[in-house]
Amino acid sequence: MADGIIQTIIKSGQRAGKYYEPPPSTVPPETRRLFEEYVGIAPDQVIPYLAEFRDALWDVYPWPCVGQFKFVSLTLHQQPSYARVKDIVRAGGRYLDVGCAAGQDLRYLLLDSGASGANTFGLDKMGGYIDAAYRYFGDRDTLQTTFLVDDLFHAGPDSAVDALRGTVDVVHAGMFLHVWDLAGQHRACARLVELLAPRPGVLALGNSVARRTAGDHVSPEGTTMYKHDADSFRRMWDDVGRQTGTRWAVRTRNSDAVGLNGETAHWEDPTTTRLFWEVERL
Numbered sequence: 001m002a003d004g005i006i007q008t009i010i011k012s013g014q015r016a017g018k019y020y021e022p023p024p025s026t027v028p029p030e031t032r033r034l035f036e037e038y039v040g041i042a043p044d045q046v047i048p049y050l051a052e053f054r055d056a057l058w059d060v061y062p063w064p065c066v067g068q069f070k071f072v073s074l075t076l077h078q079q080p081s082y083a084r085v086k087d088i089v090r091a092g093g094r095y096l097d098v099g100c101a102a103g104q105d106l107r108y109l110l111l112d113s114g115a116s117g118a119n120t121f122g123l124d125k126m127g128g129y130i131d132a133a134y135r136y137f138g139d140r141d142t143l144q145t146t147f148l149v150d151d152l153f154h155a156g157p158d159s160a161v162d163a164l165r166g167t168v169d170v171v172h173a174g175m176f177l178h179v180w181d182l183a184g185q186h187r188a189c190a191r192l193v194e195l196l197a198p199r200p201g202v203l204a205l206g207n208s209v210a211r212r213t214a215g216d217h218v219s220p221e222g223t224t225m226y227k228h229d230a231d232s233f234r235r236m237w238d239d240v241g242r243q244t245g246t247r248w249a250v251r252t253r254n255s256d257a258v259g260l261n262g263e264t265a266h267w268e269d270p271t272t273t274r275l276f277w278e279v280e281r282l
């Protein structure tokens, strides 16, 4: 891994820097509901509690979206197919959140749908995020979701991810695909196709850091990320379909609202957008 800004922060154990922002003065209503109703935090304590939660996640690994409190910006409920996803999960369909980190969208889905969570899975390669989330959501003994600490690409007989192959009804990938360059995103999407059940109607959906015009971007770690626009995202799924012998309906919405409370300002690249996307197998 390149010795970029994040590596420097890790080495110095710093809780500072341009990605470590002060707590927000307000949070969206869904976030407030999650922490007041699901966790039981008093209304005036929600923001201090989120600040403490952010520090616990930051100490595991200082992703910019953690430092900037974007991890408390819930996104799944903003997807056009959200009502359908709730129905699928209530009916016992298999739901997988890849790159779930703190699992905030997953928990909001269970709170909002009333589903038991018995057939839901969260996958992240950083077990420290999953542990911190159990502590701050206070649900280690009650949450029925199965968390897999693994790499999405890990395959073979000892792979927990592989055990889900061909069985998943809905994959959610919130703020996930953009961590790779274009070739990496192709591979990740082909892996999602492999995990989904091989039948029409299965869904992958999520959102990615994007741009008004697609292109490469150097990440804070020094790696290359590809930021899509709607056309490049559609082309990628056309290619993934050709490679995997599958066909997908692709729906996207490119939004300028990149901040926690819908702010359009962005610290590093003013043309950054958030691409909400859904792909449904035909």
Ligand SMILES: C[S@@+](CC[C@H](N)C(=O)[O-])C[C@H]1O[C@@H](n2cnc3c(N)ncnc32)[C@H](O)[C@@H]1O
Pocket (backbone or CB within 6 Å): 063, 065, 070, 071, 075, 098, 099, 100, 101, 102, 123, 124, 125, 126, 129, 150, 151, 152, 153, 173, 174, 175, 176, 179
């Ligand atoms: C930017 S965070 C997004 C977290 C969350 N989904 C959200 O919307 O806030 C990306 C997450 O993907 C995880 N991740 C990155 N590459 C992965 C891989 N190959 N396998 C599993 N998890 C991975 C990271 O550990 C991180 O928690």
